[in-house]
Amino acid sequence: MTAAPILAIAVFLIAFGLIVSERVSKVTVVLAAAAAMAVLGLIPGTGVFYDEHAGIDWNVVFLLFGMMVVVGVVKQTGLFDYLGIQAAKMSRGRPYRLMVLLMVITGIASPLIDNVTVVMLIAPVTIVVARRLGISPIPYLIAEILAANIGGASTLIGDPPNIIIGTRAGLTFVDFLVHMAPIVGIVFVGFVLLTRLMFRREFEYHPERAAEVMALDARAAIVDARLLVRSLVVLGLMIGGFFLHAFVHIEPAIVAMLGAGAMLLVARGVATEAFREVEWRTLVFFMGLFVMVAGLVHTGVIGAIGHWAADAVGDDWFLAASSVLWGSAVFGALFDNIPYVATMAPIVETVVAGAPPEIGQAVWWAFALGADFSGNGTAIAASANVVTIGIAARAGYRISFWRFTKYGIVTVVLTTAAAWLYIWLRYFL
Template structure:
C-alpha cells in the first residue's frame, strides 16, 4: 500500500479511538463506521476483511463469545446465580467483610469460567439487594466485585475478551492460560481481599436486625427451573472439558462453545428466539468492526512499522520487553477499553515475539494479557465490566462516580501490577 493509504488508515483509526473514548457516539457505530471507511479508502478489501487469518475478522473470537453467551443465557433463566449469591451471604453469617470476601471469591471464580461482563451482570443486581437488606453502601461491594471479575478473568482463555484475542493470535490454548496465569490470579485475589479490608474498613458496620432478616431468606426459592439448571451445568462442564482437552481433541474453543450451545438448545425446552435474544449482538458487531479497522492498519504496513520501532527500542531484550509491555499495557488499558487495545497490540506483539526468536514460554504474550486485564481496573472506563457495573448502579439509584471508582482502582492496579512484574521476572527469568 502507498504512504497515502497508511496515513489515511492511521487517521481513521485514531479518529475512531477518540470517539470511543469520548462516548459521544456509541462504540458500535464508531467501529462499524471506521470499518466502512477502511474499506472505502482501500486500506483493506473484502477478501482481507472476511477471509484473511492475519488481517481479517477473527471468527474464532466471534463464535466463541456467541456460544458462551447462549449457554449463559440459558443458565441465567434458572436462578442459579442468585442462589449462589444468597448462599454465600448466609454462609458468611451476614458479616459485612465476610460477605464481601465471599462475593469477591465467587465473582473471581465465575469470571474465570465465563466472561467478566456476563458475571457482573448476574452478580451485581443480587449484590444491590444484599446491601439494601444489610443497610450497607453498595459502592464498595460493586467496586470490589468488578475488580475481582477482571482479576479472575485473567486466569483462563475465556475469562476476559482480551485473552480470547491473544489466544487466537498466539496459538495458545485453554491449558496454557491455566498453567501460566491461574496461579498468579489466585494470589492477586488474595491481595485484593487485603486491599479491600483496608480501603473499605469504615463501611463494615454490622446490624443485628438486618442480618437476621437476610438470614431468613431461603436460597432454594431463587431456583426457578431445577431441571434446566442441571442440564445447563452438565453442558457447561462438557464445554469446559472440551477447552481443557484441546491438545487431544484438537477442537477450537469456538467449535466447543458452539457445540455446547447447540446441544443445550436442542436438548431442552428453551425457546430458541429467547436464547438468541440473550446474545450481545452489538458486542459481536463491535468486534467485527474493530477487527476490520485493525486489518486496515496491518495491510497498509502501519502495524509492521510500529512493531519494528518497538523492537528497536527494546533492543532485543525479552526481559525488558516483558516489563515494558506489562507496565505500558496496564497504563494504556486504564485509559481506553482493553478490548480495542489488545486487538491493536496483538499483531505488534506477534512481530516482537517473532523478532526475538519465538519465545518458547510466551512471556511477551503473558505480559500483554496481564497488563491489559489488570490495567482495566485502573479507571471506570478501563474495562467493559466496569462500565456495565456503573450503569447498573446508576439505574438502581446507587450511582458510582468516575473518580469514586478510579481512586480505588488506581491503588488496586498499582499493587497487582507490581506483584505481576515480580511474578514474571521470577518465573520466566530468575528461575528459568
Template structure:
C-alpha cells in the first residue's frame, strides 16, 4: 500500500508541474523518475525496462533524417514553387500550403514541418503585404491533422504504434481516410473564414514571380541522395512488420546511411536532435512504469474492463472525447503515455477487441491538439515565430477558430469510429 501511495503522489505531482509549465517539463519528469528510484519503487534495471526504446529510436532516426534533408533547401523550394503555381493568389496559396503542410507532417513530423514552412510563408505574406495569421493558423491545424494520418506524423502515434504493434500501413488505412476528410472540410471552411482578408492587387501578385525557387536548392546531388534514402525508409516503415524489423531499426539504419553519404558534420547533426524531447519521453515511460509495477494501472484497467465489457461503444466514445478535450489544453504525450498500459492491460484481462480504443486514443490525442494555442508543440512554435516577426496571435484569437474546428473534427472521427469499428 505504501508503494502505491508514493508512486501515485510522485506521478500526480509531476503531472501537475508539467501542466503548470512553471518548471521545465523534462527537468520535472527527470526529478519524478529519480524519486521512484530513491524510494525503491523501481530498480535501475526495471526503470530501463519500462522505457520504450523503439519509440525513442524512431524519434531519433527521423530527427536525423529530417535535419540533414532540410539543409538541401527542398522545403523552401516546394513553398516558393507552390506560391508561383498559385500565381500569387493569396487564397490559392493558403489552400496549397495547407495541403503541403499536411502531407509533410504525415511523413516527417508536424513540429519540423511548421519550422520549415512558417518562415517561407512569412516572406511570401510580407511580399503580398498581408497579415500572415490567416495563412499560419490554417497551417497549424493542417500540420496536426496531417500528423494524425501516419505512424510517424505525431509522437502519440509513434508511442501507440510501438506499444500496440500497429504498423505504418495500419495507420494510413485506419486514421488516414478520416484525416483526409477532416483536412478537406477544414480547408474548405477556412476558405470562407478568411476570404475577405486574402485580397491583393494584381501588381502585388506579380512580385511572387521575383522569387527564384532554384536558388533555394543548395546541393542537388545531396538532395537526390537524401530523397533516395528517405524513400527507402518510408518503404521500410510500410513493410517492417512483414520482414521482422522494428520501425526504430528502419529509421536508425536510414539515418546512419544518410549521415555517411551526406558527409554531414556529425556533431552538428547530433546537436540538432531535440534531446530534451527524447529524455522527456524516457522519463515519462519510467513514471508510468512506476504506476504499472505497483498495480495502479492494473486496478484502473479492471474497472474499465467491467465497464467496457458491457459497452465498448461508450468506452471508445468517452476515450476519444476525453483525449481530445484534455489534449486541447494539456500536453498529449503524458496522457497517451498513461493510457497505453491501461489499454494493454484491458486486452490481457478480457476478450475485448481493443483496436477501437487504440484508434480512439490516436484520433482524440492528435486532433485534440488543434483545440487551443497550447494544445500541441506546433501551435506554440508558430505563435513564437509570429511574435518574433511582430505579429501577435493571442490565445483567444486562436481559440475562436481552433476549438470549434477541433470539435468538428472529433464529431467526424466519432462517426467514423461508429461506422467502421464499433
C-alpha cells in the first residue's frame, strides 16, 4: 500500500473519532478533514466539485436546500402547530400511541416522496407536539429517523442510495416494489413493535398537559390561511414531481429548487424568515463529509475493499449476496451510505457480471437492503439522520452521536438479519 491510501485512512479515522467524541463541532471537523485531504494531495483540485460519484453530491445538497426553504415558508402559516395539536389529540398524549402515529406517517410517506423530505416535514411537527405535551421530542425524532430509513428502502425514490442502484443496475420503480417492499413491510411492523421496548424508559406522560392540549382548537393555530392554501398547492406539485422523477428523469434537486422558487413567489414578504430556517451548518457538514469520503475514493481505499470482497466470494453467489449485504450494513454506516453506494455500485456490477440474471438481481437487492438499512447505524450514516439532528439542535434539543447510535446499531443488526433471511429464502433456497 502506498502513502496516499494510508494518509487518507488516517485523516478519515481521526475525523471520525473527533465526530464521535463530540468535543469539537462536527462541521469544524469535516471542514478540517476536507482541507487536509486537499493539502495532502489526496483529492483532485477540481474533480471533487464536479464528480458526483467521488466528490460533492450537489443533487443531495440542493435537494436539502430547496426543501429547507419550502419548510421555512410552510412554517410561517402555522401548519406545523395545527398538525402538532391534531397529532397530540389523536394520541391523547399517550407516548407510545404518539410515537406509533408519527412513525407510521413517516414510514408511509417515505417511499412515496423520499425519506429526507419526509423528516424535514415531520420533525417540526414532532417538536411542536412535544412542547405542547411538556415532553422531550428526542426519542420520537430518533424513532422517525429509523422509520424513514426503513420505509424509504421500499421504492426507487424513497432513499437516495436506491436511485444510484436503480440507475446502475437498470432496475425500475416496479422492480423495487416487487422485491424490496415485502421485506421492508415486514421489518417495519417488527420495528414499530420493537420501539415500545427500545424507548420504554424514555416515555413521559403528563395528564394535565395532555388535558390542556385536548381542549385546544387546532384551527386557531393557522395564522395565514391564504398562504397555507398556496403553499400546499406548491407542495402538492412538488410531491408529484418527486414521485414522477423516476419516469421523467428529472433530478429531485431540480424539483426541490423549482418548488423553493415557487414558494418564495407565492409567499412574498416571508423570504427572510424562510432563509432563516435553512440549516446552513447541515449543508456545510454534508459538503465537508462528501469531500472527506472522496479522499478514500480517489486513493482507492473503498475500491480496494470492494475488490477484496469480490475476490473472496468467487462464484459462491449466496456468499456474495451475504457479503454485500452485511458489508454494506457496516461500511455504509461508517462512510455515509450515499458516497458508499456510489463507489461500490460499479464493483457490484463487476461481481454480478458472470452470474445468471436472477442471481445477479438478488445480489443487487442484497446491496440495496444493506446500504439502506446501514443508514440507521450512526448519526452520520444517512442524510435523514443529519438533517433531523440539525433541526433538533436548532430547536434546542441535542441528539448526541452515541444516544442515536445505541438505538441505531440494534436496529441495523436486527433489520439486516431479517433481510439476510429474506434473501436466502426468496432467491437461494
